[in-house]
């Protein structure tokens with residue numbers, strides 16, 4: 001059947017440099033463990049597998065390596081769209097400013113009374129990543145969290161429709 | 174294939190009285206809309222379908238009608254187990270005290286440094302409800318949230334194992 005993967009957090013801190021630099025000829029010299037697959041490295045792999053598009057709907061986004069992954073996708077020509085919460089967009093450490101500065105389209109929940117509390121992503125419109133995990137260092141390294149990754153069309157389709165709805169509803173133009 | 178249902182929130186406020194009182198002979202006199210199915214009524218239906226067990230892992234739990242549903246299941250003889258966050262357990266409006274008072278087993282994350290941020294439930298060990306939704310009125314009625322309900326064994330199994338792990342790790346005895 002279609003891909004169905006469940007990942008739990010916290011995830012131990014390991015080196016993920018090899019996921020960013022595709023052709024590494026020299027061993028990495030950083031002090032972190034190498035060659036270890038974790039929930040976080042799996043998440044990064046799924047995100048970095050995007051070839052055409054990444055649609056991201058996330059309440060809070062301050063994780064530096066996740067930001068690096070999104071910026072890399074954008075640089076590779078992947079069409080990235082981000083919907084985020086209005087209030088959490090401007091907190092200390094938020095990566096939303098960096099994404100915007102790089103030219104990535106970011107929209108936020110327009111209503112002041114409503115929190116955009118989703119935490120899901122759609123890779124190439126056909127792989128869904130969804131769960132409890134916000135894109136913060138605390139969520140990844142400290143909290144008890146879950147995400148699932150699936151290509152099951154019955155599950156992917158409703159999230160695609162929800163993303164499109166939020167994207168259009170929060171058009172600032 | 175096995176059940177796969179995706180529900181989005183906020184959910185409009187409608188009467189759900191008929192879900193609690195199985196045999197209603199008289200029409201309900203409350204001012205809310207009747208006979209309307211919503212994301213919240215679907216969620217309630219899935220929870221109230223439990224016949225043997227309900228395992229619940231939720232960060233914050235203050236929603237009165239969800240509390241009423243859990244108490245009703247307990248009264249019907251369904252074995253209810255709850256794992257929750259340490260800090261959010263004692264905030265104003267938390268229903269955790271009411272559950273404990275009724276004799277429901279509640280455990281909380283023991284570590285002070287860690288948030289138990291999951292929001293999932295397992296009905297009779299075979300139906301998984303998981304997503305971004307905390308069990309609060311704001312989440313249900315105001316926020317943009319998602320949950321999925323599935324009986325896909327490949328997805329249910331990992332959450333069952335995670336629940337058991339958390340249940341055992343947070344045994345106060």
Ligand SMILES: [Zn+2]
Pocket residue numbers: 015016017028029030031032034
């Ligand atoms: Zn390294």
Ligand SMILES: [Zn+2]
Pocket residue numbers: 188189190201202203204205207
């Ligand atoms: Zn009524």
